[in-house]
Amino acid sequence: MPAYYFVDKEKQVTDSDETKCNWIIVNNKDVNEIEKITQHYQLPQDIFIGISYPEAISRVEYLPGTKLKNAFSLVLLNLSSNRTKIEERLTPISFVVSDDLLITCVETETIFIKNLIDKHQKKLDSFEKIIAYTILNSYTHFVKELQKMKQEIDSLDEGARRTTENEELYKQADLERTIVYIDHTLRDQKETLDELWEVNDFAEKLADDQLLYDVKLRQRQTEKMISIYRDLLESIGNLFSGMMDNHLNHLMKYLDSATLVISVPAMIAGIWGMNTGGLPGRSSELGFFLVLIGSAVATAAVALHLLRKDYTK
Numbered sequence: 001m002p003a004y005y006f007v008d009k010e011k012q013v014t015d016s017d018e019t020k021c022n023w024i025i026v027n028n029k030d031v032n033e034i035e036k037i038t039q040h041y042q043l044p045q046d047i048f049i050g051i052s053y054p055e056a057i058s059r060v061e062y063l064p065g066t067k068l069k070n071a072f073s074l075v076l077l078n079l080s081s082n083r084t085k086i087e088e089r090l091t092p093i094s095f096v097v098s099d100d101l102l103i104t105c106v107e108t109e110t111i112f113i114k115n116l117i118d119k120h121q122k123k124l125d126s127f128e129k130i131i132a133y134t135i136l137n138s139y140t141h142f143v144k145e146l147q148k149m150k151q152e153i154d155s156l157d158e159g160a161r162r163t164t165e166n167e168e169l170y171k172q173a174d175l176e177r178t179i180v181y182i183d184h185t186l187r188d189q190k191e192t193l194d195e196l197w198e199v200n201d202f203a204e205k206l207a208d209d210q211l212l213y214d215v216k217l218r219q220r221q222t223e224k225m226i227s228i229y230r231d232l233l234e235s236i237g238n239l240f241s242g243m244m245d246n247h248l249n250h251l252m253k254y255l256d257s258a259t260l261v262i263s264v265p266a267m268i269a270g271i272w273g274m275n276t277g278g279l280p281g282r283s284s285e286l287g288f289f290l291v292l293i294g295s296a297v298a299t300a301a302v303a304l305h306l307l308r309k310d311y312t313k
Contacts, residue, residue, distance in 0.1 A: 068098035
């Protein structure tokens with residue numbers, strides 16, 4: 001069932017009914033109510049379609065030909081905290097804004113609007129302020145998530161300096177996946193907000209310079225954080241690659257050295273194993289032991305030389 005509220009400058013947000021409300025909140029799974037609303041106000045049939053997946057596009061769209069005066073559609077994306085995968089946590093919030101009516105479509109499971117009213121009820125005295133505080137709260141959620149990610153990035157950075165185990169690489173992949181989704185969401189939403197401030201003189205109707213400043217400041221903070229953390233993750237990935245290359249170089253150095261050391265007695269044994277005449281010590285009972293001792297001495301000398309050699313020069 002939709003929720004109905006009345007918004008004015010004196011009582012702010014109060015509960016209402018279908019006949020007296022000017023703010024309607026409907027969930028995206030309530031197909032019958034959505035169809036009823038779109039038909040009653042002559043809204044486009046697809047106005048609330050395609051907003052239930054994380055790849056939804058944040059947008060501002062004018063809505064001519066409706067029963068609503070100066071109507072436009074606004075789709076924003078919020079980051080919820082009640083799910084695991086980043087794809088499921090990015091939840092679109094769709095508004096239809098007009099002079100006399102505000103319609104909001106949200107996911108069934110989200111409590112974003114309820115929390116918004118509980119937190120800012122006395123300040124929500126216009127549609128513009130409802131939208132502004134929605135933007136502010138959604139960016140606050142992004143900031144909190146990025147702050148948590150910073151702790152994980154710091155932990156991953158320390159781990160990258162000690163080990164190249166698969167577990168650390170899996171953590172890096174998960175963080176990069178989350179960063180990519182959030183980064184593209186914020187980039188897309190930035191264009192939408194830049195356009196929103198110009199729609200129907202939205203900023204002038206908001207009539208709250210401090211709130212507008214707070215929204216833009218939080219937006220800039222979020223965008224800077226995501227840019228920094230993405231670069232940090234990239235540097236950690238380079239560190240992992242460098243450490244793996246370094247470990248591989250050390251392994252190859254060890255294997256090459258071992259091959260050279262082993263090749264010395266193998267070469268001597270190969271020469272003295274030739275089935276031809278004239279080999280020294282062939283007729284002596286001590287010949288085998290002399291060759292064995294000589295091979296050991298030559299092998300030790302080569303191993304000592306390789307051990308002392310500076311490969312950095």
